[in-house]
Every structure is written in structure tokens, then in C-alpha cells.
Amino acid sequence: MDLKKRDAVLSAARNTFLRYGYKRVTMNDIAEAAGISRPALYLVFSSKEEIFKGVYEHWVKETLTEIEGKMAPLKSPDEKLRVAFELWTVRPFEMMLASNEVSELLECTYGFAQDSVKQGYRSFEKILIPILQSHSMFQTYKIKISAEKMARLLSSSVRGFKIVAKDAAGLRSLIKDLLILALGN
Numbered sequence: 814m815d816l817k818k819r820d821a822v823l824s825a826a827r828n829t830f831l832r833y834g835y836k837r838v839t840m841n842d843i844a845e846a847a848g849i850s851r852p853a854l855y856l857v858f859s860s861k862e863e864i865f866k867g868v869y870e871h872w873v874k875e876t877l878t879e880i881e882g883k884m885a886p887l888k889s890p891d892e893k894l895r896v897a898f899e900l901w902t903v904r905p906f907e908m909m910l911a912s913n914e915v916s917e918l919l920e921c922t923y924g925f926a927q928d929s930v931k932q933g934y935r936s937f938e939k940i941l942i943p944i945l946q947s948h949s950m951f952q953t954y955k956i957k958i959s960a961e962k963m964a965r966l967l968s969s970s971v972r973g974f975k976i977v978a979k980d981a982a983g984l985r986s987l988i989k990d991l992l993i994l995a996l997g998n
Contacts, residue, residue, distance in 0.1 A: 818849075818857075821848075822847040822857060822864070823867050823871050825846035825847035826843045826847070827871070827872070828846065830868060830914070830918055831912070831914060833914060835865060835918055836917065839861070840861055840864075862926070866929045869926055869933070873936060873937075877940060880896065880937075880940060884940075890944050890945070890947050890948040890949075891996075894945075894992055895988075898988045901971075902971045902975065902984065902988065903981055903984055903985055906975050934972075937968055938965055941960075941968065942964050943960075945963050950996050950997055963995060970991050971984075971987075971988060971991070974987040
């Protein structure tokens with residue numbers, strides 16, 4: 814199957830997962846939504862887990878591209894960091910709060926797609942590193958750890974924040990406080 818058809822399957826699967834959650838969706842449901850036969854689907858993806866990983870990885874790429882695009886016109890590292898965390902952390906959190914199915918999808922991700930999740934966070938951290946390096950705290954050497962370690966600290970912290978925050982406003986407040994604590998602004 815060519816890349817265009819693979820992307821069509823992933824798009825159909827994403828919509829199906831978002832609508833019904835992970836557990837209720839079958840390979841037949843995904844094939845039907847993609848407009849192909851189930852045997853044709855199995856020629857490309859060996860399992861529902863593999864499709865889900867593909868959907869997650871596609872979402873990561875889309876989100877990182879959107880982050881880079883929205884940060885491009887911004888001047889301040891602080892503004893760039895706020896945009897990055899809004900799109901990477903707050904938006905999925907809001908989706909999770911609004912839908913039991915999305916919440917279930919996020920729980921599944923940690924079960925069998927841990928490598929994909931780790932890679933996604935590493936990619937997010939790679940976006941954060943140059944922003945951190947351009948921050949005045951790093952340029953004046955007031956921060957004693959590297960931008961790479963700070964990016965890891967920030968991205969790891971927000972993962973935990975999603976567990977304790979009750980709503981998006983609370984999550985934004987935690988992220989804001991974390992950036993103040995980490996960068997002194």
C-alpha cells in the first residue's frame with residue numbers, strides 16, 4: 814500500500830479511535846472507515862496496536878509542526894515556551910477532559926506504545942532546547958544545567974501535571990509556575 818493510502822488508513826483510524834475509544838474499535842471497524850477490506854488492512858498493519866502507534870506518531874508530527882509554525886513569528890522565548898506547552902500539553906488535556914474516549918486513548922498509549930511516547934517527548938524536547946538556549950538565563954549562565962536537561966525536566970514535569978490538574982486553567986497555572994521556577998521570569 815502506498816504512503817497516501819497508509820495515511821488515509823491512519824486518518825480513518827484516528828477518527829474511529831476518537832469516536833469510540835480504543836477498546837471498542839476492531840480491525841474491521843478501521844478497515845470499513847478507511848474504505849478497504851480487512852485483509853487489505855492486514856497487509857499494511859499487523860495489529861490494532863500497530864495502527865494506534867502509527868496514529869499517535871502521526872499526531873506527534875502534526876503537533877510538532879504546528880508548534881514550530883505558531884512559534885515562528887514570536888520573538889520572546891517565554892512566548893514560544895507558552896505556545897509549545899499549550900499545544901503539546903494543554904490542548905490534549907482539554908480533549909481528555911471532554912471525552913472519555915480520548916482519556917482511554919491516552920491510557921492505552923502508556924500500555925503498549927511506550928516507545929512511541931518516549932520518542933514523541935524526545936522530539937518535543939528537541940524543539941524546546943533552542944528556545945531555552947536563547948533565553949537570557951542560559952545566555953548569562955545563571956542556570957547551572959544544560960538546556961537539554963532543562964528541556965527534559967520541563968517535559969517530564971508537565972506529564973505529572975496532567976495527573977494532578979483538575980482543569981485546563983489549573984494545568985496552565987502549573988506550567989506557568991514551573992517556567993517561573995525554572996527560568997526565573
